[in-house]
Amino acid sequence: MMKHPVIKLLKILIPFILFFHTATAGFCLTSDVTHLKHYTLENGLELFVLENHALPLVRIQITVRCGSIAQSAETAGLFHLYEHMMFKGNKVYRTQSQFQTAMREIGVANWNGGTSTEFVSYHFTVLSERVEKGIEFWANAIRFPLLDPGELEREKSVVINEIRGYFDDPDHIYQAAIDKALFFKFPFRRDVAGYENAVRSATPAMLEQIQASYYIPNNAALFIGGDVEPDKVFQIVKKHFGSWQRKNDPWAVPLESHPSLKNDARLIYPDGQMHTGVLSVELVFRGPDLLADTSATYAADVWGKMLEDPNGKFKTNIFAKVPGLYKKETIGAGYFSQKDGGIISFSAYMLIIPGQNTFERIAALKEAFLSEIKLMASDPLYFSENDYKTLKMKLIDESILERETTEGFINCLSFWWASANTDYYLEYIDNLKKIGFADIKKFLADYIIAQKSVLSVRINPQNFENEKEIAGKNGFAVVFKENAFWWEDKF
Numbered sequence: 001m002m003k004h005p006v007i008k009l010l011k012i013l014i015p016f017i018l019f020f021h022t023a024t025a026g027f028c029l030t031s032d033v034t035h036l037k038h039y040t041l042e043n044g045l046e047l048f049v050l051e052n053h054a055l056p057l058v059r060i061q062i063t064v065r066c067g068s069i070a071q072s073a074e075t076a077g078l079f080h081l082y083e084h085m086m087f088k089g090n091k092v093y094r095t096q097s098q099f100q101t102a103m104r105e106i107g108v109a110n111w112n113g114g115t116s117t118e119f120v121s122y123h124f125t126v127l128s129e130r131v132e133k134g135i136e137f138w139a140n141a142i143r144f145p146l147l148d149p150g151e152l153e154r155e156k157s158v159v160i161n162e163i164r165g166y167f168d169d170p171d172h173i174y175q176a177a178i179d180k181a182l183f184f185k186f187p188f189r190r191d192v193a194g195y196e197n198a199v200r201s202a203t204p205a206m207l208e209q210i211q212a213s214y215y216i217p218n219n220a221a222l223f224i225g226g227d228v229e230p231d232k233v234f235q236i237v238k239k240h241f242g243s244w245q246r247k248n249d250p251w252a253v254p255l256e257s258h259p260s261l262k263n264d265a266r267l268i269y270p271d272g273q274m275h276t277g278v279l280s281v282e283l284v285f286r287g288p289d290l291l292a293d294t295s296a297t298y299a300a301d302v303w304g305k306m307l308e309d310p311n312g313k314f315k316t317n318i319f320a321k322v323p324g325l326y327k328k329e330t331i332g333a334g335y336f337s338q339k340d341g342g343i344i345s346f347s348a349y350m351l352i353i354p355g356q357n358t359f360e361r362i363a364a365l366k367e368a369f370l371s372e373i374k375l376m377a378s379d380p381l382y383f384s385e386n387d388y389k390t391l392k393m394k395l396i397d398e399s400i401l402e403r404e405t406t407e408g409f410i411n412c413l414s415f416w417w418a419s420a421n422t423d424y425y426l427e428y429i430d431n432l433k434k435i436g437f438a439d440i441k442k443f444l445a446d447y448i449i450a451q452k453s454v455l456s457v458r459i460n461p462q463n464f465e466n467e468k469e470i471a472g473k474n475g476f477a478v479v480f481k482e483n484a485f486w487w488e489d490k491f
Contacts, residue, residue: 035050035051035052036048036049036050036051036413037049037051037230037231037234038422039230039234039237041217041237041238041241041242042242043217043218043241043242043244043245043246044216044217044218044219044246045217045218045220045221045222045237045241045244046220046221046222046417047221047222047224047233047234047237048221048222048223048224048410048413048417049224049225049228049230049233049234050223050224050225050226050406050409050410050413051225051228051229051230052225052226052227052406053227054227055226055227056127056128056129056227057109057125057126057127057128057226057227057406058125058126058127058128058131058134058224058225058226058227058228059123059124059125059223059224059225059226059406059407059410060123060124060125060126060131060134060135060138060222060223060224061121061122061123061222061223061224061410061414062121062122062123062138062142062220062221062222062223063119063120063121063220063221063223063414063417063418064119064120064121064142064214064215064219064220065118065119065214065219065220065250065251065418066079066119066120066210066214066215066219066250067079067115067116067117067118067119067120067192068080068115068116068117068118068188068189068190068191068192068194069117069118069189069255069339069340070214070250071188071189071191071194072188073188073487073490073491074198075194075198075206076188076191076194076195076198076487077159077163077191077192077193077194077195077198077199078194078198078199078202078206078207078210079115079120079192079210079214080115080159080192080193080194081155081156081159081194081199081202081207082120082207082210082211083113083114083115083120083122084113084155084158084159085145085147085151085152085155085207086113086122086141086142086145087099087100087113087141088145088146088147088148088151088155089145089146089148089151090140090141090143090144090145090146091140091144091146092140092144093140093141094146096151099141102137103124103137106126106130106133106134106137107126107127107130108124108125108126108134109124109125109126110124110125111123111124111125112124115192116192117189117190117192117338117340117341118338118339118340118418118419119414119415119418119419121414122138122141122142123410125226125407128226128227128228131224131228131233131236132236135222135224135233135236135237135240135241136240138222139240139241139244142215142220143215143241143244145211147204147207147208147211148204149204152202152203152204152207156199156200156202159199160196160199160200162193163193163194163195163196163199164196166193167481167485168481170269170271170272170273171273172193173269173479173480173481173484173485174269174271174456174458174479174484176191176484176485176486177267177269177456177479177483177484178267178282178284178454178456179191179486180484180485180486181261181265181267181454182258182261182265182284182286182343182454183258183341184259184261185258185259186256186258187486188486188487189255189258189340189341190341191485191486191487194487195485195487195491197487197491198487212247213247213250214250216244216245216246216247216250217241217244217245217246218246218247218249219249219250219251221414221417221418222237222241223410223413223414224237225406225407225409225410226406255340257289257292258286258340258341260286260451260452261286261451261452261453261454262452263452264452264453264454264455265452265453265454265455265477266454266455266456266474266475266476266477267454267455267456267457267476267477267478267479268456268457268459268464268471268476268477268478268479269456269457269458269459269478269479269484270459270460270461270464270478270479270480271458271459271460271461272460272461273458274458274459274460274463275460276460276462276463277351277352277460277463278326278349278350278351278352278460279349279350279351279352279358279362279457279458279459279463280347280349280350280457280458280459281347281348281349281350281362281365281455281456281457282345282346282347282455282456282457283345283346283347283366283369283453283454283455283456284343284344284345284346284453284454284456285343285344285345285447285448285451285452285453285454286341286342286343286344286447286451287300287335287336287342287343287344287447288300288335288342288443288446288447289338289339289340289341289342290337290338290339290342290419290420290424291339291420291421291424293446294424295431295439296442296443296446296447297335297337297342298428298431298432298434298435298439299435299439299440299442299443300335300342300344300443300447301335301337301432302391302432302435302439302440303335303376303440303443303444304333304334304335305391305394305395306383306387306391307332307333307334308334309390310328310329312387313382314331314333314372314376315328315329315331316328317368317372318331318348318365318368318369318372319331321364321368321371321372322348322350322361322364322365322368323353323361324350324351324352324353324356324361325348325349325350325351325365326348326349326350326351327349330347330348330349331347331348332345332346332347332348333345333346333347333369337419337420338419339418339419339420344447344448346369348365350362350365352463357470358467358470359467359470359471359474359476362455362457363474366455370448370449373444373448373449374449376440376441376444377440377441377444377445377449378441380437383437383440392433395429395432413425456479457476
């Protein structure tokens with residue numbers, strides 16, 4: 001049920017024109033382009049309704065602004081645990097069996113919940129004739145969970161088994177080590193899974209505190225899409241969610257930002273999943289956070305898009321500068337959008353060449369990337385007018401593609417609602433169109449050229465044994481599952 005925080009969510013763009021008008025007991029935002037209406041109930045609950053009559057189906061999703069972003073070191077993993085407990089019963093459907101039986105009776109086609117770094121979502125799909133039953137179902141689940149002590153103890157074991165699985169998963173180990181180095185002050189805000197002792201120590205009172213603080217109408221949004229009439233849906237939502245009481249905004253006081261790295265870090269991970277003779281190299285920087293430096297995030301997106309072309313100047317130049325790279329098309333660079341912990345990454349695969357110093361070649365790869373970045377920041381013609389024109393065409397294509405499915409649209413809309421805000425989303429396309437050389441130059445100067453980084457390498461264990469001594473001499477700290485996770489140092 002957990003969504004891994006480092007899955008790279010592409011910015012999928014949906015341009016639409018919106019205007020406000022008054023609606024009973026709330027506000028309504030309307031889009032003629034996408035058949036989208038946006039209401040806000042008096043208690044602060046937002047409702048987005050996407051009208052699409054292609055099939056007699058409706059997706060109902062509720063999203064809450066929380067997740068690992070809301071954790072402390074002592075509570076890491078509890079938001080994921082709470083997500084599990086949502087399916088264990090409420091005042092109407094008091095057991096997991098009754099909960100699942102109710103969904104079958106409603107005719108649920110598919111259902112799930114997911115915890116991420118910045119939001120928790122729950123959804124299912126029903127026939128349009130049962131939309132009110134579906135809305136009522138989620139109202140009871142969100143508002144009145146039982147959080148039964150017996151069920152909690154049983155569910156702890158399920159979540160702990162998931163954590164132990166991540167503890168043995170090479171991808172998770174590797175990413176945990178990078179997060180630990182990059183987000184050194186608040187690594188727990190990046191750790192959706194958390195750690196075993198925190199989950200084992202969870203009490204009903206602790207979960208009730210999560211409910212009281214975060215599962216509140218003014219920190220949540222409903223996304224309903226499919227064969228519906230928006231104004232009728234709004235009346236149904238008012239009926240079942242209107243009495244849900246508003247509480248203090250849990251985000252009224254902004255989080256302290258993740259500080260910049262003071263020194264470069266170097267990591268090497270002996271990974272049995274890597275093929276013999278091949279290295280995976282990644283260079284990671286702290287990127288702009290969505291709401292802290294909004295203009296830089298637009299520049300970061302444009303920059304990342306410009307570098308996607310496998311035959312573009314960036315990949316061609318890097319491939320020419322560093323002998324022994326695997327394939328030009330596997331060179332990647334981009335920006336991962338987050339409200340709390342934006343990331344800029346560069347990656348490539350490199351072949352081990354007998355008789356050549358692997359770590360000198362890794363250093364040369366980093367220098368090639370940085371020299372290319374400096375060239376971008378100094379040459380106004382590095383990106384041509386045609387590059388910008390192609391970018392705009394890609395954005396339009398992506399926006400059309402995203403609107404092809406109700407599920408895709410809602411997932412995208414939910415992400416931006418949780419990690420940014422309505423204004424960011426509404427103004428996104430227009431702001432991208434304004435980005436030029438000066439904006440990209442400032443972004444590169446502020447977030448790459450002037451900053452420290454984490455350089456990480458994945459290597460087959462057999463190759464590592466041959467390179468171990470020289471790796472140490474070059475300042476690479478060895479990553480194992482026993483030292484990769486932040487909580488092993490803290491507790």
